[in-house]
Amino acid sequence: MNFIAHIRESDKTIQTVEEHLLAAKELAETYGEKLGVKHLTGLAGMLHDLGKYSNEFREYILQAVNNPAAPPKRGSVDHSTAGGKLLYELFHKDNISRYKGVVAEIVGNAILSHHSYLQDFLNPELESNYLSRVRDKDLKDFEITKKLFFENVISEQDFHHFVNKAAIELEAFLAKESSENTEKQLMFLTKFIFSSLIDADRTNTRQFEGNRTNEKTIDHEKLFSVYYEKVINKINTFKNDSNADHPINVLRTEMSDQCDVFAEKPSGIYTLSIPTGGGKTLASLRYALKHAKLFNKKRIIYIVPYTTIIEQNAQEVRDILHDSGNILEHHSNIIENENENDELQDGFMSVQQKLKIAKDNWDSPIIFTTMVQFLNVFYAKGSRNIRRLHNLAESVIIFDEVQKVPISCVSLFNQALNFLKTYAQSSIVLCTATQPALDFVENKLEINPDAEIIGHLDQVIEAFRRVEIIDLATNQTFTNEKLADFIEAKMEDVQSVLIILNTKTVVKNLYTILKERNIQASAYHLSTSMCAAHRNNILIKVKDDLLSKNKIICISTQLIEAGVDVSFECVIRSLAGLDSIAQAAGRCNRHGEKDIQNVYVIDHEEENLKHLKEISVGKQISKKILVDLNQDASNHGGHILSKLAMERYFKEFYTKFSSDLNYFIPGLNKTMTELLTANKNKSGFYQAYKARNGGVPPLFLVNSYKTAAEHFQVIEDLTTSVIVPFEDGKEIIANLNSDGSIDDLTRLLRKAQHYTINLFKYELDQLSKNDGLVSYLDGKIFVLKAGAYDREFGLNLENDSQLPLEYI
Template identity: 75%
Template sequence: MFIAHIRESDNRIQTVKDHLLEVKDLAESYGEKIGVKHIAGLAGMLHDLGKYTYEFREYILEAVNNPEAPPKKGSVDHSTAGGKLLYELFHTGENIDRYKGIVAEVIGNSIISHHSYLQDFLNPDLESNYLKRVRDKELPEFDRIKQYFFKYVMNERDFHNYVDKAADELKQFLAKESSGNYEKQLMFLTKFVFSALIDADRTNTRLFEENKTNDHINNHEELFDIYYERLMRKINSYSKQKDACTPINLLRKEMSDQCDKFAERASGIYTLSIPTGGGKTLASLRYALKHAKLYSKKHIIFVVPYTTIIEQNAEEVRKILKDDANILEHHSNVIEDIDDDENQDGLISVQQKLKLAKDNWDSPIIFTTIVQFLNVFYANGSRNIRRLHNLSHSVIIFDEVQKVPISCVSLFNQALNFLKTYGCSSIVLCTATQPALDFVEHKLEINTDAEMVKNLDYVINAFKQVEIIDKATNETFNNEKLSNFIEAKISEVQSVLVILNTKSVVKDLYTQLKMKKLNLPIYHLSTSMCAAHRNKILGEIKDHLKEGNKVICVSTQLIEAGVDVSFDCVIRSLAGLDSIAQAAGRCNRHGEKDIQNVYVIDHEEEKLDRLKEIKVGKQVSKRIFIDISRDQTNHGGNILSMQAMERYFKEYYTELESNLNYFIPKLKKEMIELLMSNKKNSTYYQAYYQKNNKLPPLFLVNSYKTAAEHFRVIDDITTSVIVPYGGGKEIIAELNSNKTINEFTQLLRKVQQYTINIYDYEREQLVKNDGLVSCLDGKILVLKEGAYDKEFGLNLENDSQLDVSIF
């Protein structure tokens, strides 16, 4: 009896045979979604083949029998054998079948990597991490491993038939590629198979540990039917309200109806350009639910630029659909994702429980960020990529798509093209300011006639609620001058919102305004505050706005996308035109008053050297402002016209052209080359030949591991930490107690509301000031109470005197 796992509660054994066949079945069900059932199943069936050894059996028994003095962590490698078997059978000899050889590489890489991340086929040192494992590494018990596999798991004839089916699937998969760039699609296939394997392995291990045969899975199609009915009841109720027949509300209804009709079209990549205040969230949800019903989609995923939008949109959707349990908010990864120790596999430690906790985006409706979406495809570690297979057969709505970081535009486009063509997903680019994503080299394959809303020029004019006042062309502001300007404005109107580009300037302006003793509520908002804290502040602000009370809010740009607030006056520090348009959407949002003013200022105290995209956006916007100030007929005399916006994005992307393909300075290479280049265009492949006077025996030569190690959605690396705010304090206490995998799953979902992301320099300062503690073997970081402040959130000095438990 060879052992895969030993259950913690009763020491029951899961055999290697049972684990391999059960993971195979799960992986097959995931792979079937894109027509690669046998490719994914093969990875599942072979991934833990190396556990058919006496060495691993002795290790795991010794660890269970002597928990106080477990065996020394050695080199019990159980993840190489499956990849080695495929290489030996289908990648050696003179007449290698091309498709079976590629199958061996795609699946073999997934298998040898399932405790870390996909390996390089060829790395910058011109070596192959893949070949080192599957060709060069000696496994003392390999002959016995093969013998047991064919005896107990699948006989040789059936196995070869199974591989034949996998090779046929690969042929059909590659036949969809018209450009001939098979390496790009093989990269996505490898990542999809790896995702299916990781999720199948962890799901099966968790089910065994919880003594379950399978998960209770909701019928998503049935849920979508119920949700659609509830949504339509809500939408129909608007028609009975006394202001239902105002021109604006009639136009909102018309656009919503157009989205409903559009849902009947086949899946593809489409745009939804409803202006700010036009009912974008409900209109896109209406499209998504109807399309999911008609085309049997499994998930509806909202992807947004900021966590603030997640909180508000998720709450709005929950209220309408009347369902908390099946709507997932995923803000960030609370657990640090580092390579596993293979020796720990089989034993259920705290680390294993955290790894096995359900974190795979299998909910029917998911709200997440663009950072998390891009991490699924390109970031290092196995936690992110585990979710990839659940992006297929989905409706994915990108809210404020213009906020995709410039360096990631090409990678973003390629991921969406894969999901459209291979993943059978429908994708909606949802924003009032559509970026020119087809202007870049690696174009997005948007469908023809893609816009859901008709007569956009008319719609934009109908929703004009504000006048943009240019105060950036002829003067600059510092915080002293700005605070005086705000004081003057709040004497004229009831509410003022100020949006600046950096947290430090926001904090300083807020402090100056408080010192003026204006005798009215003044609020501060930034990403240094956790979601629950920001929600509380926003709730208070909305109450003041609703009551018509005087109120001032000073915020970073987090408030300008998707937050449903409406101020009488907005002051926006000069930035990209898309940001100015979003800021304008927080002023007179529902047209409740006559045209109100949005002032654009040039703030001289903002340091933007490390914020290159904001800096370039500011420069391009200023040129357009100057053009209009010289000639009022330019761009229709409107800084937010479609002509101005088109010019803005083309100049913006042109100025940042060298950044679009994610250039890696250290390697002097673009990410696209590492991931997707063919042999002819691969400098590593050519250099290998020059160095060794022979070609590497590989079909694929891409550098998946190296690319992932260098990938960051934003330049600065951040770490998620839990804050002791409100319910966060209780969660911190619970995390330090012994929990089941299911309890950890629930806690990790709840904790999303109580996390912030800190930069490395902030982490170092917190450590220096004793403001940071770790729990669960260092896997989760927590702020001490003194390191969190009632007004500003993160306090690097760790000297907050406030009792945060009462907020």
């Protein structure tokens, strides 16, 4: 009798359990080799669907496929517990050796969690989700299941040899750091194993469903060599440019050359403090390609603070490399994250199963994504996020505008980077014009000595000074009406003005006021209420007007001040943190086209910053520094954007948030780090368990992975990605319900990245109330109706846009 892992939708071909387990094992082993733990990851792959060796599961899947109108009873079959239970019974019950016992826990947890998320070893209720499954749950026909496994997949003797090798790998892994870091090491190792298992399982399932046993692999070394030559050719063309001898262009070339030389150093954590407008994208790409080529890295990953920056940076790299197929933009998770166990969808192609196994694992050679998505990989719930973790290994990871790491996540960010550097053979570049002090936390960043790539920084910063910051914030405030008057007056003297304000509401209102005044200039509005494709269309028009020296006014939220290559004659920035002011200044006279130009800093009284604590605090600290400079022009290095001023700003900023830096969870009175890396001596849950039960739980680990993930969110208000009916977004929406293949769905979801916006819950609720929202694919994907999207402003919560869809 064949025991069934999956039944192919197209031709009803059966994939047997042994075929799937051995294929998943082989894939997981290739992922585990990156950390030297291939037996640990292979063990997870080999055991994850052990529970499918049962008549119960065989009958269940046949009924589900043959009678789709009358599916089997939900909750009737558990196939994910068996593998963890086998490890527990063999290596955790009697005559336990420490390393094999820990193997049973970390690999077993990954196995029993592969349809949900890692379980708590000990939770706030002082119970063990892990033990309740592997120890307490009674599995029907478990003895038969084990017998079939040892007969068909691996002999019992060979299995014990395999576990011995996994235990040796674990011991070697833990030997890399002192014993005081053991729980932290095991936390990251468990997540890496879980990531490898999830991706191996889903990749093999996708390959079987598409009837493809072997997929073409990329020769990364060859590809990066070709890319590197293209970068060098691009740089050589600059030398023949008529402006090549301009001081700024000479400096850009020097800094790019320094990046090239520095790429020959071993992998580590480094800083790249190129001033705004200094050619950061090209210089960092040059470093990444050469380093990847020399040190056999598999991919280059750019992490940016906002989705709004991705499209321009990615396009700039595409233009240099003349390649789009190998460059992935990952803006956000279009599919609603899994909140439920999807075990009962496994084996046959439900809508949920198609979405689950679509290629979403960051295996492209070059990837652009956000800080939110990076942190979600390590800490957020749902298997879709963590699936990508193993592909962060053996990579060059460039963090653009690293000063934008959310305050509550600084400590977690540092721990993730330390893991990638120490264990995952990744090289990390912290790239920004305003390097923050990321060591004001308990879990410090293990940055390399002599980490700065650019030499003589003070001289470079001074040489790049192209603007004068004019303080209009210390002695007055502005309304939108007063600001409109000021803009009208400035337009008498200049061709272009950029205004950056802190909230979408004041941006929209100022734009409306200026339009009503009929100022003789093109006016543009930009905000995150627009999808990437929409914003990109507007930015193209903005750049065309700037190039043609047409009169132009652009009003934007802060999305324009990082990574967007525009150069205005005049910039007005609403008071915020010094890093934001510096970024705004980088959009003025960006290429030194003119002598020193003015950047005006104002205090806007109509901005409501009640829910924007970090902007509010940054504004207060910046104002204090401005006051100091007004009183004595030699304070803080004599300039608002000096290195001394920046150091003072970040030190005070992080001190102000000192209680928030370790991601404190008020309801549990614990930090995320305590939940994730608890040891028995310090765990409050462990001590409480001992007091209540008069004994200790039979566990090596007491981490609370599931609880930590359920409490984690990078920003305080979770957002949901929604596809909008803008241009190609209409076609994407039309194709969502078509009966396409997994590959078709993968391509559709990747393309949809450009046609999404992220909505807060109150926005979703208002749209639902106004009938502006539709759900597709069993409620997993949301889209806007035509009336809920506007040509000028993007999102329309009232769902009453008067613009016909064909005009958008």
